[in-house]
Amino acid sequence: xxxxxxxxxxxxxxxxxxxxxxxxxxxxxxxxxxxxxxxxxxxxxxxxxxxxxxxxxxxxxxxxxxxxxxxxxxxxxxxxxxxxxxxxxxxxxxxxxxxxxxxxxxxxxxxxxxxxxxxxxxxxxxxxxxxxxxxxxxxxxxxxxxxxxxxxxxxxxxxxxx
Ligand SMILES: [Zn+2]
Ligand SMILES: [Zn+2]
Numbered sequence: 061x062x063x064x065x066x067x068x069x070x071x072x073x074x075x076x077x078x079x080x081x082x083x084x085x086x087x088x089x090x091x092x093x094x095x096x097x098x099x100x101x102x103x104x105x106x107x108x109x110x111x112x113x114x115x116x117x118x119x120x121x122x123x124x125x126x127x128x129x130x131x132x133x134x135x136x137x138x139x140x141x142x143x144x145x146x147x148x149x150x151x152x153x154x155x156x157x158x159x160x161x162x163x164x165x166x167x168x169x170x171x172x173x174x175x176x177x178x179x180x181x182x183x184x185x186x187x188x189x190x191x192x193x194x195x196x197x198x199x200x201x202x203x204x205x206x207x208x209x210x211x212x213x214x215x216x217x218x219x220x221x222x
Contacts, residue, residue: 147175
């Protein structure tokens, strides 16, 4: 593991609202070691600057009450959209009927009608081969956590009624 950041280093690099994955209990590496999958994992954003709690730098995140050790907080890569062609393997390999005439000649088409273009999240799709993703994460990506939870929307709605 890399050397953990001090609170000062963290604050100079990662402003409040930074997307993170927080492990308030145990880290996944340790969970694997003791053969458990039962540990809390939060995909969230920071909601405070880091500070030193005794010898340990901690930070607060949305969805959790106390400070969490920086050692238990990983940066969460932000989601990026990409365009993908989706369809049967044979079509992705350019081996279906439409790419070849009966005489075995290349028809010269770019892509067959069995493929459709879709958007996917590049960050959360699993690349199994160069340029090939399985599974592809949908876009908008479910991993994208809104900057603020819905409570602000409720506040706004109530304010309008008043
Ligand atoms: Zn994503
Ligand atoms: Zn095809």
